[in-house]
């Protein structure tokens with residue numbers, strides 16, 4: 413009944429442990445992993461990482477446009493300040509001043525001054541006029557500007573006066589020796605001229621300057637700035653003319669553009685209308701980065717999940733180990749009480765019988781005395797075991813090593829037990845080598861270890877009752893063997909029997925008194941002597957316990 417109750421109790425506890433682990437750890441963790449997994453899935457499905465990068469790209473392009481415009485405005489502002497005064501300067505003076513501007517700004521191809529009353533004065537970089545294409549451009553501009561400004565000049569001037577910055581920009585296609593080229597022109601009104609006059613100035617950026625200097629330098633600067641802001645993948649940017657309709661033909665690129673299409677483009681307005689900016693990563697794509705990020709996150713989630721499962725298994729194993737120990741302890745208490753009760757009852761019974769004086773024959777009396785002594789010895793042995801054990805547990809066990817003739821120690825211990833052994837019907841064989849040198853041991857402890865082993869052999873033998881004890885020397889080791897032909901121990905349990913409280917599942921063991929402490933003491937004692945204890949056993953055939961003590965402790 414007790415056993416069943418105990419089992420049930422253990423069962424119940426295990427169930428509660430599993431329930432706690434499942435409810436408190438597994439479920440929340442699985443939910444968390446599931447939610448994270450779904451989240452990652454949605455990031456992957458909706459390409460959220462890519463969208464985030466694209467938004468960042470768009471922002472970079474917007475900022476870049478602003479910076480390009482600022483630079484262009486700054487350059488033209490400087491030029492505008494140097495412009496001749498249309499009403500004061502003579503025509504010669506005006507031409508001289510315009511030429512001066514050109515000489516100071518090699519990035520400009522042409523500068524011009526338009527006055528509706530006096531006509532157009534257009535000057536070009538002198539050395540460029542040797543170039544056939546520049547000449548054509550010069551002539552063409554002179555002609556088309558005169559016509560255009562003559563017709564729409566008033567409207568243009570009025571429009572510019574209304575703006576915060578009095579500029580109008582336009583970009584046109586032209587030709588150079590190496591093919592198509594783009595010239596960007598700024599028109600502006602002059603500060604010192606009254607608002608109702610149709611007078612304006614202008615400056616055209618040289619196509620080669622834009623292509624080879626202005627854009628590449630600006631793009632590099634912008635990218636370097638972005639790089640110091642966030643240390644991610646390296647970016648590359650380019651400018652291309654929109655009317656070409658192709659993103660593959662950049663007009664100018666930053667370093668590291670190599671080839672390919674931009675990830676994100678932005679059509680420019682205001683100064684560089686007609687151009688667009690493109691941006692991408694150097695050597696990789698947004699898709700690849702998004703994919704990598706998602707994969708990495710999945711990997712991390714996977715590793716975390718595995719760690720969690722590992723932790724859970726570990727916790728479960730540890731806690732069930734503790735629970736098993738608690739279970740063993742409760743068994744131990746009932747085993748020990750049981751074991752104390754039997755000898756006490758016997759001692760009392762025989763002592764009372766003697767006291768009553770009913771026993772007349774001396775021989776019978778002797779028998780009773782012997783039983784009382786034997787049972788008291790058993791009690792002492794048990795209590796000694798428990799005391800030793802509690803000292804060991806508290807770390808207070810001390811050994812008293814002394815020079816000892818171990819053969820004699822073993823012989824004496826066996827002699828004390830010989831009668832009991834033979835009385836229980838055991839065939840007893842002992843083999844003790846006599847030429848063993850003296851060793852330093854704790855006599856009491858070694859004797860107790862031997863007694864524990866002998867007691868086990870007596871307890872756990874049913875059919876064939878045999879006990880053998882051997883003491884011999886093997887090289888540097890001293891071997892003490894206790895052999896029986898009893899019930900034996902399964903291989904699985906052989907490693908556990910040395911643990912405290914452990915008793916095997918054999919039904920005979922359950923019906924035999926015991927505390928499960930004996931072998932754990934034996935092991936502790938042998939280890940304290942620098943040795944070890946081993947067991948060889950076959951279930952149903954018998955067991956052999958061997959203590960090996962190093963002879964090096966000999967002096």
Ligand code: ADP
Pocket residue numbers: 864868869872896898899900901909914915916917918921925926927928929930931932955
């Ligand atoms: P106890 O004998 O008090 O139960 P021990 O620590 O001495 O405790 O032994 C632990 C267990 O090992 C025993 O309960 C028994 O199951 C097993 N055992 C020990 N010695 C033998 C042996 N000689 N033959 C078979 N089983 C043994």
